[in-house]
Amino acid sequence: MTALAALPPDREMEFAFSESDHRAIADMVYAESGILLPESKAKLIYGRLARRLRACGLTNFPDYLAMIERDAAEKARAVDALTTNHTSFFRENHHFEHFREHLWPGFAQRLATGGRVRVWSAACSSGEEPYSLMMTIAGQDVRAAERLASQDFRLLATDLSPSVIATARAGRYPLDTTRAMPASMRQLWCRRVGDQDELHPALRATIAFRELNLLRSWPMKRPFDVIFCRNVMIYFDDATKTRLLSRFADQMVDGGTIFIGHAERIPPDVANRFRCIGRTAFQKVS
Ligand SMILES: C[S@@+](CC[C@H](N)C(=O)[O-])C[C@H]1O[C@@H](n2cnc3c(N)ncnc32)[C@H](O)[C@@H]1O
Incomplete structure (x- = not known):
């Protein structure tokens, strides 16, 4: 010592x-x-x-x-x-708005005609991010969330930390946490259980929560249409960010979208694979 x-x-x-x-x-x-x-x-x-x-x-x-x-x-x-697991419902809401306005109309049409849509919330912490996305998609309509479970839509949500994945899977949050939701969403999607709010089963049914270390191999075979990887690369050095973003690009469909955190940037060595299409929103171009 x-x-x-x-x-x-x-x-x-x-x-x-x-x-x-x-x-x-x-x-x-x-x-x-x-x-x-x-x-x-x-x-x-x-x-x-x-x-x-x-x-x-x-x-x-x-x-x-x-x-x-x-x-x-x-x-x-x-x-x-x-690990730092700070997160919240509808954090950086402009990404969910972008998803709803620019991506979902095309996806909804594709799903309605039997097509496939894959979304990955990478480093999802305790689940607020993927649940916010589900609420964004379903809006005020529980049946819309239920319908998704019968279509070829998958939302994969992963994190390195087993403890946060267990919380995410349980779908129960302290009232202070769910207060960050718009009141109408909270009323519809939450049910009080003791001193916690439990999220509606229709939200939980569509999300596959898994433990996964972004630095190790990924078992997923098929490419994603959208990846959320927000507020984790901020803890990485440029070499790790570059490797990870290059692997994300390989794991996305052409024209797919990736959302990153507000304080994060695409390092120069991998910048040619993405095109900025909004606030910290990028499209895969190669
Ligand atoms: C600050 S939280 C961000 C949560 C959410 N994406 C958001 O923006 O609110 C960062 C998460 O990254 C996870 N993480 C850190 N290193 C990771 C790695 N190598 N693989 C997977 N997850 C990792 C942590 O466990 C933590 O839950």
């Missing part, structure tokens, strides 16, 4: 946290997920992993690092603990 501390000693701190502890954790998380954890994140790492040390009955970070080297499940829990 180096003498330098990543976090200065503090009476509140239960465990020492050195620079080399920080580096080892950051290297492991980068290799596993692509997420960068620079020095400015030392406090976050400490706060989130101190809980894991306690849960494992350990008293120092080097022992925890040795443990995650031999225990793949604990390594996955460490990565899960270090």
Whole structure:
């Protein structure tokens, strides 16, 4: 352990946290997920992993690092603990509006004549993003959502983190979370269960939630018409973003659309594969 501390000693701190502890954790998380954890994140790492040390009955970070080297499940829990899962219903709503106005009319026609539509919410966190899309499509019409389940429409929603995928699948949210929905949507699509809101089964039936690490291989064979990959690439370096966007382009139909987060950009090395068609909305061109 180096003498330098990543976090200065503090009476509140239960465990020492050195620079080399920080580096080892950051290297492991980068290799596993692509997420960068620079020095400015030392406090976050400490706060989130101190809980894991306690849960494992350990008293120092080097022992925890040795443990995650031999225990793949604990390594996955460490990565899960270090992901930032912030999301909300109708976040960056202009993307859902773009989808409804420019994409859905053509898709609806295609579905009505027996055609196929595939959408992927990549890094969907606890599910607010794909559920918002379902509500955008169905509007105020429960039967429209039910009809989709009988057409060749699939909405795949994936995330690296098992804990958020479990929340997404359950479709139950604290009332503070569902308050972000327009009131009429909330009234129609939510049912109060104890101190939570449960989303309508017709919304849940159409979405396939899966654990999936964007850096690893993807089991999907068919191309997507639309990909939402919002507010995850912000944690990646340019090389990872370029590789990922190039794989997205390979996994999209010609002319398909990808939505990225408000603070994200397409790196120059892959820019020739996309054309900007709106605010952080891009079309695959090659
Ligand atoms: C800030 S949330 C964004 C959620 C949603 N897309 C939105 O914009 O509101 C970022 C999500 O990316 C996921 N993530 C991070 N690295 C990932 C990776 N390598 N593969 C898949 N998901 C990843 C995290 O688990 C987290 O849930």
